[in-house]
Amino acid sequence: MQSNIIKDVAPAHTHIEESVHSIAFSPRKELLWAGAESGALYAMALPPLRPYSSVRAHTLSLADLAPLGEGVVSVSANALRYHASGGRELVALVDPPGLEGELVAVEADPQAPACALVGCAGAVNPGATALPPAGAMACVDVDAKKVVGFGNLGDAAVLLRAPAGRGLVAVGTAGGGVLLVDPRAGFAVEAALSAHAAGLAALDARGDLLATAGFGMRQGAVVADTYVKVFDLRATPRLLSSLPFGAGPSMLRFHPKFSATLLIAGTQGVFVLADASGASYNRTYQVETGADALLAADVSASGEVIAFGSAGGMVHTWAFAQAPRVNAYARPPDTPLQPQRPPPRIGESEPWGAAPFFPCMQGRPLSDWDDEKPAPMPPPRVVDPALRQFMRLVDFVGYVQNPKHRRGLPPGEAARLAAPLRNARLQPRKAGPVLPKAEVRLANAAQQGGHAGDGLPAMYRRARAKPALWGARFADAGPEALNGTRFAGLEGEIANGYANSLLQVLYFMPAMRAAFLGAVPDPDAPYSLADELGLLFRMLAAGGPAACRAANLLRALRQNRQAAALGLLETHKQRSGQGSDIEVETTKDRSLARRCQSLQRFLLEQLHRELAQRTRPAVNPEPRSGPVPGSDAATVVRQLFQLAVHQRTRFLAGAHRQKPWQIKEAVSYQTELQYPPARLRPPPPPPAPPEQPRAQSFRPGAVLPPLPPTPLLRFAAGAPRPSFAELLSASLSQEDELRAWISETLGYQQVRRARLPVALPQARAAESGAHQDERPWLPLALEVAADATAWAVRVRGAESAAELASESSGAGASAGVRAVYELTAVVAHVAGSTVGAGEADAREAEGHLVAHIRVLPPYRDPERGILPPLAVPPSPGQSPMTFPGRPARARAPQAAVDVTEFWPEPGGKEASAEPGAAIVAAFPADARPTALQTAGDGAVLAGAVHAVDAALDPDKGAASSKPVGPDHWLLFNDEAVSASSADEARALYDGRVAPCLLYFTQVPVLEDCAMRLGAEPAPAPVLSWAAFRSLCAAPPLQASSLAFAPRTFEPLGPGEAPAPGTLLALDAEFVAHSPPDTVLRGGVEVEVCPARLGLARVSVVRGAGERAGEPCIDDYIQAVEPVHDYLTKWSGLVAGDLDPALSRRHLTTLKRAYLKLRYLVDAGCVLVGHGLKTDLRMLNIAVPPEQLRDTCDLFCFKRQRRLSLRFLASYLLGLDIQAATHDSIEDARTALELFRLYERLAADGSLQARLLEMYRWGKAHGWNAVALKDGVPQPPVRPT
Structure with missing residues (x-):
């Protein structure tokens, strides 16, 4: 590498020769900043090295500069300025308040991307009283254009370097010492070093290493030290090594890529790359300075370029590659705009040759455009929705079978018949009337049923609320846009947010909610999951439609060691596809469906364990009228989910094989469906032809497949595909052979183990085989009967509990138990997209969880049903300020809402209100669309949605407004909440939606909930x-x-x-x-x-x-x-x-x-x-x-x-x-x-005028703090 050194040199400016004593590479662009003694600031592009821009930044000498973001911040004795790469001044602080001292050094704050750290040495005005005795350090926010932090150092600062270890900043003082300052702690001095006796010449810090060069005293005279001191900043700072440098070190820079490599340079042009640990270096380099002294040096972030600034106004660069880069991923600087020459002025006496000549161009000039009309462009092609639901995606290409193909058609006839579908184009939208906000909300909910490009309805997409808290323009948009009901969603953009669906299911169990809302939390148990669940239920009961956050409960879950050992946790950055905690990353279960199933089991067991241990209130000395803290909730958890079973074991070999069955009791909180082995599974059934209706897609009036008869359970090769009832029966009465540990005497023995339920819970959670190939069809009602005499379990499925009651065969004799359940919730895993690559796509590939929940009457508002309450305007109203091209809009009075109840009969006729009737909101008669007027005042939510959809699109038939039934089903997809149905809860969409948790509730419990139509009483305060x-x-x-x-x-x-x-x-x-x-x-x-x-x-x-x-x-x-x-x-x-x-x-x-x-x-x-x-x-x-x-x-x-x-x-x-x-x-x-x-102001009617005056002031003078003089705001003073 050292044999292929590329050298380059260029003047900082072509017409000015002045010393360059400050240089620094830009961290964002391929630029090198240089500061001159005259106060000028230069930007040089490379490679090759060439001037890019220049500006006279300061009237006094430029003391120091530091790159900050896209620009550079520089200081002189009395001013701090921030410039863009093109030279434009963005911030100018002249004599900023609190910094009257002489500014000598500046460095970018490593903790705040928009802040700069400034060092002060002494005072310009000795009589200033607000100055510290020697020096100070401050933090300046260039965005806010003000000083945001200030601290005294006790000694004059001359050099600043960051970042040092643990977020510290190294400050060189005039006395030759080094202070390690923490800007986050009010500029507290963490440590102090005495480096050189007579002052500092250079200073740099990187990680846990600090290097200094300076001056010493010899026979009463100040001389330059011929060595560099390297300190170790870990724990107590100590001297690590001394690096000899005979030329006298005056410039130091650590290598950005190799933290132990240090650049040492002298004023004569000699420099070396030394090992900071003290190892000797074997090569010295010489910069051809032309007798000019070197004053500044820097190393680029890529480590490929070294730059030096000389007293003669030249900038030297050394590179170790043919095409060096300043930064690994930097952008080239913007091309500067060339100043345009003014057009020549031609007088009457001047020749035409002086006029500018434009050469001929290819093609016809634009002045001839009117002679030819452009070719008409047809609208874009569209895919018919009827084809999209059968489309299969391979990579990014969709395939669908030709629906017009018939056996026996002549060649080419099927393609001719499908031509209208293949050549369909987008039709222009029909202008419709302006609808009230309530109708628009329902129309948006109806659009959630539309299909996305991947073949799934749009309501299954991952909820992405507009980030109003970190980037929205007006902060008016938020999770409310995704929710048209009165129930609160849960934010998913947090660690372990996959638990949201499970928490929603638990909340919508009336007994569970009532018990935990009445439980008294223990303030001395900071990580109690039971307490946090009760507090979350309070938040869900009061929230909506705005989304809530389960951060406190998930925080307690992160502190649970057992949850971490089970692989239930994920780190914060994994929600964006990046892992940060290696331990959590390695133990986390990779399957999201299995992780959810394990979390359900762990959470129920942990809740029962915590609540059963509580025997007294923790901090509530007053007697309460409610239950004993924890006792009622523990009982509810046991009654709802705990399945009591008898487990009998028998030896299969040895002398103990003749012993009778050994029976013991056991409990479980959920049932895992037992599927036949893969080698014994029957082949999947062939897909239905396109003409037949699909049971997996939700349409009003869709035909469901008939329930097959329940055959005897056979898990043998070639056996028919088992139904869900058969799988559940085999799972409840599981019998297997295994080697089990018996005792210290018998050790491991081959045994046969069988299980039989003896007490059925009020609600049962079943783990569906989300990791299996099987996708069983779910019945809406189940009958579970266990006979202790015959040691057998029978499970029957049907479309309703009434069918099971009419076909009851007398199961459930005195020797067994019997219960009838109905489906009340489904937690499903939506498969993620595997298109794309990169870390950011890891979360998309994992998929996400959604919950279909049957909303029972206790959760419905007596007046509004499941719709949200009428919104009250939180602000004074629409702005009276007018803007060009935007007409002023007047506020329309909010219409009242008529609320009724009704129970739709199968024939579509209205009947009298009955217990458990759907409660919905209808619109005023004068503002109601035609479809809603014909549907009557009491329309079910889904019916109202389809009615509004039909009103918006008259081409859809009136049959689309048929209600889906008396039960309310909702889909909870993190923040998004939309209408669903029992059919939609069972839809699988060719395996893209796989149920992983199924919840069934006993019919008597549902009947008891149906009788409770009144509003639920508000829970008692959490404390007395x-x-x-x-x-x-x-x-x-x-x-x-x-x-x-x-x-x-x-x-x-x-x-x-x-x-x-x-x-x-x-x-x-x-x-x-x-x-x-x-x-x-x-x-x-x-x-x-x-x-x-x-x-x-x-x-x-x-x-x-x-x-x-x-x-x-x-x-x-x-x-x-x-x-x-x-x-x-x-x-x-x-x-x-x-x-x-x-x-x-x-x-x-x-x-x-x-x-x-x-x-x-x-x-x-x-x-x-x-x-x-x-x-x-x-x-x-x-x-x-x-x-x-x-x-x-x-x-x-x-x-x-x-x-x-x-x-x-x-x-x-x-x-x-x-x-x-x-x-x-x-x-x-x-x-x-x-x-x-x-x-x-609201009482005397002057609020609107005061607001208008304030907004006009802010738009004219900015939104910073205002100075008042005699009650009148004063315009800010612009820096010159």
């Missing part, structure tokens, strides 16, 4: 008033020996018990437990998934009374997971605040803090805050809309920019908040004052 006060008065988690800071809050007193309508202000702060998921696209890092945040601090402030504005809760949350970033700029937290061994704050557990907030919400308190939707989403608390007062929505026009709390506080209240960092108590108080101002 005495328990809440006990939690608030509990001491922090830290040891008593620590010196605590003064308590910043005063808990609610005995006379301040929360009541419905109590006003409180809330604000929360978060930290990042993992970095955001990013991918490299086109050389640019793109964020595909935000960082995983965790609650770090929550503050609640009194909103009324004599003590209004005083905090009653200010909890810091203990961090049980490693914190990746404390987000000090936004949270105000630093390292150690969440550690019980170091923190001086009031530290508590997440569960205790959550229970306090949950109690306040259950008590009916009204919460005020700014951005409450984001805070409550991260807190995993669903709050009814009538209990929220979000100032972000109150001071906002629809479809307009959301305003920050700092801007609102400065413009409306004249307060300057969040100057350096955020404080949750200050933010809560400010939101409370804004709400009071909103009430005054």
